[in-house]
Amino acid sequence: MIFNVASLLTAREGAARLMSIEHGEIKTARHRFYEINGPVRMLRTDRTVLVSASVSATVSDRCSRCLAPAKLKIISEFEEEFEPANRDLMSDRRQSASRDFDPALVIDARNMLDMTEAVGQSLTLTVPLAPLCEANCAGICNICFTNRNQSACRCDENPIDPRWQSLAELGMRTSNSNN
Numbered sequence: 001m002i003f004n005v006a007s008l009l010t011a012r013e014g015a016a017r018l019m020s021i022e023h024g025e026i027k028t029a030r031h032r033f034y035e036i037n038g039p040v041r042m043l044r045t046d047r048t049v050l051v052s053a054s055v056s057a058t059v060s061d062r063c064s065r066c067l068a069p070a071k072l073k074i075i076s077e078f079e080e081e082f083e084p085a086n087r088d089l090m091s092d093r094r095q096s097a098s099r100d101f102d103p104a105l106v107i108d109a110r111n112m113l114d115m116t117e118a119v120g121q122s123l124t125l126t127v128p129l130a131p132l133c134e135a136n137c138a139g140i141c142n143i144c145f146t147n148r149n150q151s152a153c154r155c156d157e158n159p160i161d162p163r164w165q166s167l168a169e170l171g172m173r174t175s176n177s178n179n
């Protein structure tokens with residue numbers, strides 16, 4: 001996810017390039033994203049390159065219900081501004097005190113713009129907090145720990161524990177007396 005943007009840096013303000021990410025792969029501390037694909041638009045502003053991207057990716061995670069490995073498709077859209085190390089290329093006469101730029105958002109001295117970290121951060125934010133292997137995952141029985149996707153258990157069919165029976169009846173009487 002590294003692009004040479006020399007021609008964009010020397011172009012006039014407002015110039016744009018359309019690039020794309022194809023079959024990208026990123027490993028972060030927590031996830032491995034692969035099959036990263038999508039268009040990337042780069043716009044030269046007065047002092048930066050504004051990158052807008054819309055990428056899809058696959059990430060391996062664990063199902064939050066049954067704990068089986070789950071492959072998730074995610075989509076992420078983001079915009080980031082990259083600042084060139086070679087500021088003179090942009091012939092900016094209004095050179096103001098430079099902001100402290102995130103080192104992940106600096107175009108290096110060879111005019112290479114590396115989007116890897118920006119894409120990785122953006123994808124990480126898109127990973128669902130409670131991923132599912134399938135939308136209708138039946139989960140693990142919290143009584144016998146059977147994975148209900150693989151085999152049914154009969155815990156639901158068991159009658160109510162007699163120790164709770166009188167409490168259930170009491171609940172019914174209370175709700176009736178309220179009417």
Ligand SMILES: [Zn+2]
Pocket residue numbers: 063064065066067068132133134137138139
């Ligand atoms: Zn599951």
Ligand SMILES: [Zn+2]
Pocket residue numbers: 141142143144145146153154155156
């Ligand atoms: Zn069970």
